[in-house]
Amino acid sequence: DFGTMIYDPGYYNTAVCKSQITYIDGDRGILEYRGYPIEHLAENSSFLEVAYLLIYGDLPNMEQLNLWNTKIMNHTFIHENLIQLMKSFRYDAHPMGMLISSVSAMSTFYPEANPALAGVDIYKNKQLMNKQIFRILGKLPTIAACAYRHRIGRPYNNPINSLSYTENFLYMLDRLSESNYKPHPTLTRALDKLFIIHADHELNCSTATMRQISSTLVDPYTAVAGSAGALYGPLHGGATEAVLRMLEQIGSVENIPAFLEEVKQKKKKLMGFGHRVYKSYDPRAKILKSVTQEIFNLLGKNPLMVIATELERLALSDSYFINRQLYPNVDFYSGIIYKSMGFPTDMFPVLFSIPRAAGWLAHWVENISDPELRIFRPRQIYLGRRGMTYVPLENRN
Ligand code: SDX
Numbered sequence: 001d002f003g004t005m006i007y008d009p010g011y012y013n014t015a016v017c018k019s020q021i022t023y024i025d026g027d028r029g030i031l032e033y034r035g036y037p038i039e040h041l042a043e044n045s046s047f048l049e050v051a052y053l054l055i056y057g058d059l060p061n062m063e064q065l066n067l068w069n070t071k072i073m074n075h076t077f078i079h080e081n082l083i084q085l086m087k088s089f090r091y092d093a094h095p096m097g098m099l100i101s102s103v104s105a106m107s108t109f110y111p112e113a114n115p116a117l118a119g120v121d122i123y124k125n126k127q128l129m130n131k132q133i134f135r136i137l138g139k140l141p142t143i144a145a146c147a148y149r150h151r152i153g154r155p156y157n158n159p160i161n162s163l164s165y166t167e168n169f170l171y172m173l174d175r176l177s178e179s180n181y182k183p184h185p186t187l188t189r190a191l192d193k194l195f196i197i198h199a200d201h202e203l204n205c206s207t208a209t210m211r212q213i214s215s216t217l218v219d220p221y222t223a224v225a226g227s228a229g230a231l232y233g234p235l236h237g238g239a240t241e242a243v244l245r246m247l248e249q250i251g252s253v254e255n256i257p258a259f260l261e262e263v264k265q266k267k268k269k270l271m272g273f274g275h276r277v278y279k280s281y282d283p284r285a286k287i288l289k290s291v292t293q294e295i296f297n298l299l300g301k302n303p304l305m306v307i308a309t310e311l312e313r314l315a316l317s318d319s320y321f322i323n324r325q326l327y328p329n330v331d332f333y334s335g336i337i338y339k340s341m342g343f344p345t346d347m348f349p350v351l352f353s354i355p356r357a358a359g360w361l362a363h364w365v366e367n368i369s370d371p372e373l374r375i376f377r378p379r380q381i382y383l384g385r386r387g388m389t390y391v392p393l394e395n396r397n
Contacts, residue, residue, distance in 0.1 A: 017211055021054055021362050022202045026277035031201070031284065034058060037195060044288045047195035048072060048165050051137060051358035054367055061194045069165075071130075075138030076159035076168060078102075078146070078267040079109055086146050095147035096232050096349040102143045103136070104225035110135070114219045124218065132220045133361050138359050141165070142181050145172035150213060152342070166191045169354070184272050186298045187341055188293050194334060197354055200359025201330075202277070206231040210360040212376040215365045227360045228353045237356075240335040240348040243272035247336070248313070256311050263390045264320050272332030273315065279325035288333035295340050302340040308332065 005126050022034040031038040034053050045059075052060045052068050060068055085105055111117045113132050122128055146156045149172075157172040163182075170183035170191065172278055201207065209230040214223045231237035246268075251257050262268045275282060292305060302325060312328055315321045338348055 004021055008339075017203055017208070019363065019364060020057070022200045022359070024202045024277050026275070029278060029280040029283045029286075032369060033200060037289065038283055042193050044194050045165075045196060046079060047192045047199065047355060047358075048137075048312075050093050050199050051073060051355075054358050054362035055133060071134045072138045072165065073159075073161045073168070073200055075134045076142050078139050078142050080141075082106065082109070083146065085142070085155075086150060089150065092151065093147075093155065093219045095144070095151055095347050096228070096353070098147040098150065099140075099143055100225050100228045101349050102147075103140070103221055106135070106139070106247070107219045107221035107225075110219075110221075115217050116219065122215050126166055127367075128166055129220075129365070133171045133365075136220060136224055136357055136361060140354050141169035142172060144347075144354055145169060147350060148173050148347055151346070164188065166195065172384040184298065186294060190295055190337065190341070191348065193287065193291055194337065194351070195355035197287055197330065198334075200356070200362060205233070206237050206313060206356060207359055207363050210363045211367055214364045215373060215376040217368065220361070220364055224360055227356075231356060232349055232352055238350040239271055239329075239331040239350040240338070240352065241345045244304070244335040244339055244345045244348075245332050246271045247307050250307055250311070256307065256314055258312075259318075260314060260318065270311075270321070270326065272335070273290045273321065273328055274324070275329045277328065278327065281327045282329040284330040285328040285332055288330065288337065292333055292337055292340075295337055299340050304335055304336050304339065308336055 004137065022028065023035070033050060034057060036053065041053075045053075047059060048067060048069055052065065065165075082102055082105060086098055086102055089101070107114060110132070113122060113128060115122055141203065142159050155172075159168050161168070163171055167183050167188050170188060170356055171181060173180050174183075203211070206227045210223055210227040214220070215228040234242050250256060257267065258309045260270075261268045292302075296305065312332070315326070322326075334352075335348055336347070336375060338351055339345070343351065
């Protein structure tokens with residue numbers, strides 16, 4: 001019964017859910033997708049291959065991978081009506097708000113895939129369900145690129161399906177896409193690694209949202225939009241943006257000790273540190289640290305990296321953080337890489353959403369495939385009053 005939220009009052013704000021997708025050992029800093037260590041996947045795989053692994057349960061063979069790539073890259077164009085919707089947003093609309101609204105709007109585009117219109121039997125049609133997966137994974141980078149072009153006041157670029165998934169995304173973002181621009185392979189590979197390590201992470205807040213919202217059998221576009229809404233929060237996917245702002249506010253290595261004192265006095269949070277599950281170094285942060293070097297070799301060192309490295313060194317030599325098992329998490333270095341690649345900070349949660357959609361969809365498939373699936377309905381611990389007597393308004397003080 002993978003779909004049922006088992007509720008254990010012993011841990012009153014903790015609920016568990018069974019899954020075969022991602023394994024984490026927070027104490028030993030282990031992360032595996034379908035049993036494959038994240039380090040091996042980041043080094044050897046591609047994001048689309050990892051998306052296939054997460055959704056369908058194992059690595060594809062050559063024929064399966066080629067078909068998977070073709071199917072997704074043939075679904076990169078978005079409907080003209082959706083482009084008009086995106087163009088109706090304010091010139092300075094937050095790209096993540098545009099992404100969430102646009103993905104949600106997609107639920108109105110495909111009535112054949114909407115159980116509210118076509119009935120829940122559509123979930124027995126695997127071909128139809130796969131088509132929604134192709135559409136969401138194929139169109140998300142295009143929506144993300146349109147949101148970016150919108151905020152810089154430039155015309156939207158059409159996808160080039162002959163490029164790879166991340167190459168095409170970088171191509172659609174670029175100001176000069178009208179020329180025969182081709183992204184630098186180092187940047188394409190770095191972005192692919194970033195997408196791989198952001199693809200899934202067990203029952204994080206946004207994926208728990210997916211499990212919860214999809215248990216109602218709502219359409220996958222609405223479910224993905226709801227999950228992205230959870231990721232938008234500053235304590236979750238918004239943390240990358242918060243890390244950059246924190247490093248920019250610290251401003252120099254000399255200011256780090258005073259900043260850490262404010263954190264210890266609980267006046268500020270050390271963004272990019274700490275994790276609900278990892279009580280050791282987040283394995284993804286280790287991988288990202290090596291990716292920063294590849295980027296700096298190409299683009300030159302980002303001054304924020306100097307602050308980040310010293311901030312990490314001082315925090316990890318301070319008992320306040322060690323005693324609270326606070327280590328760098330995936331967001332600590334990802335923002336520096338994205339900033340070095342030229343992304344504005346408000347694009348960071350969008351860059352998190354694209355790969356995490358593969359994880360959300362894997363959990364969506366696992367949920368709706370469970371014959372024992374029941375709607376999530378967690379219980380509460382009631383701490384309020386009981387047995388009150390109504391007091392007429394004129395008698396209230
Ligand atoms: C992601 O769930 C996932 O897997 C998420 C994610 C994914 O891939 O989906 O990994 C992505 O969201 C990573 C986390 C990104 N968020 C941040 O970096 C924001 C900063 N981090 C914190 O807000 C915090 O660490 C959380 C929310 C991530 C985890 O919080 P917990 O586990 O609830 O920690 P806690 O509140 O139990 O903290 C224990 C102690 C407390 O101090 P005391 O009350 O014991 O004195 O540690 C302190 C907290 O105040 N603490 C921090 C801190 N995080 C916890 N103090 C300063 N800075 C921090 N960042």
